[in-house]
Amino acid sequence: MTLRDWVLPQPFLTLSIAALWALLSADVSGGTLLLGLTLGIAIPLFTSQFWPGRPHTFRIGAALRLMLVVFYDIIVANFAVARIVLGNVDGIKSKFVDVPLDTNDPYVATILASIITLTPGTLSIDVDMDKRMVHIHGLDVPDRSLLIDEIKTRYEAPLKEIFGC
Amino acid sequence: MYAEAFASFLIVTGGFFVLLGSIALIRLPDIFTRLHGPTKATTLGVGAIVIASSVAGYALTGEVSVKELAVSLFLFITAPVSAHLLAKAAQKDRGEGRG
Amino acid sequence: MLTIAIIIGFVLVGLATVLTLWRLALGPTMADRILALDTLAIDAIAVVVLMGLSRGSSFSFEAALLIAMMGFVGTVALCKYLIGRAIIE
Numbered sequence A: 001m002t003l004r005d006w007v008l009p010q011p012f013l014t015l016s017i018a019a020l021w022a023l024l025s026a027d028v029s030g031g032t033l034l035l036g037l038t039l040g041i042a043i044p045l046f047t048s049q050f051w052p053g054r055p056h057t058f059r060i061g062a063a064l065r066l067m068l069v070v071f072y073d074i075i076v077a078n079f080a081v082a083r084i085v086l087g088n089v090d091g092i093k094s095k096f097v098d099v100p101l102d103t104n105d106p107y108v109a110t111i112l113a114s115i116i117t118l119t120p121g122t123l124s125i126d127v128d129m130d131k132r133m134v135h136i137h138g139l140d141v142p143d144r145s146l147l148i149d150e151i152k153t154r155y156e157a158p159l160k161e162i163f164g165c
Numbered sequence B: 001m002y003a004e005a006f007a008s009f010l011i012v013t014g015g016f017f018v019l020l021g022s023i024a025l026i027r028l029p030d031i032f033t034r035l036h037g038p039t040k041a042t043t044l045g046v047g048a049i050v051i052a053s054s055v056a057g058y059a060l061t062g063e064v065s066v067k068e069l070a071v072s073l074f075l076f077i078t079a080p081v082s083a084h085l086l087a088k089a090a091q092k093d094r095g096e097g098r099g
Numbered sequence C: 001m002l003t004i005a006i007i008i009g010f011v012l013v014g015l016a017t018v019l020t021l022w023r024l025a026l027g028p029t030m031a032d033r034i035l036a037l038d039t040l041a042i043d044a045i046a047v048v049v050l051m052g053l054s055r056g057s058s059f060s061f062e063a064a065l066l067i068a069m070m071g072f073v074g075t076v077a078l079c080k081y082l083i084g085r086a087i088i089e
Helices: A003-006 A012-027 A030-046 A060-086 A105-119 A144-163 B003-026 B031-061 B069-094 C002-026 C028-055 C060-084
Strands: A094-098 A124-128 A134-136
Touching: A012 A030, A012 B069, A030 A124, A030 A134, A060 A105, A060 A124, A060 A144, A060 B003, A060 B031, A094 A144, A105 A124, A105 A144, A105 B031, A105 B069, A124 B031, A124 B069, A134 B031, B003 B031, B003 C002, B031 B069, B031 C002, B069 C028, B069 C060, C002 C028, C028 C060
Parallel strands: none
Antiparallel strands: A094 A134, A124 A134
16 A cells, blocks of 8 residues: 555545535635645545445546436436326336346446436436346336346446446 | 526426426326436426526626536435435335345 | 516426425325425425525525435435334444
């Protein structure tokens, strides 16, 4: 364990906390940034026991691209859900689907589950790392394998690229 | 002027999606389908209203303020967690015990 | 134009609150009621933000953030109680 690992276990979390602090105080002067960075270094240190292993790499370009895809999907799928909710609700085929995972990294699985929940029409219920599955519920699923394919190519593949695993 | 029109559009869209979440809550047939409505429609709905508040602030005072976006950010982070726990609670209610 | 849009926004969110209260009364399961309470918190955030817009004050932001946090913690605590009959394991 090097000194850098000890003082800065999660550089990205440190930066996020500092940025959030500047956002909340609506001010980017020297004092605010210093206080934000102090918090950003202290919080990961004091919570390091709760984190399940360290994140590996982080590719910011791929992350931004995935964010755009997710925002686009949230907006498009919201209109699709609007049509379902306002239409004939007795005809919908809602069912449980098990999505097998290609990764055994709990970070990737957790972020994937969050993305599945945020995009309307699907909801992740459970992440089972022993069986490497995400147990999800779809609001209107005509075809199971189509949904699994879409989740794997649209979200899981970019996530694996971002974290390099 | 354009900023004001854009803010008005965002407010009406956001209100529509918030209402849609509650319509889903009433119309859909069982607890698992009902979970879909509020956890998303309201996230986007409140998101649009919060962005509208930021845009309107710019239109009225000429100052850009982004701290309202923290509310939206917080909702986007917490919505999956509460949806996950609600789904588990619903499973417990039905006695399926799959989770 | 903004004033009219804000009034429409209030009406839409108000209708949403009424429907959510109906689901809260209807149930039928505990999970349904917790979901309705969670949605009520989100409706309240929308109302507070709209109120800040119509009065041109920026203090509503802190209130909205507080309601968001309290709503989230409340939902998590109620769900944990329902799942395991214990909030902290």
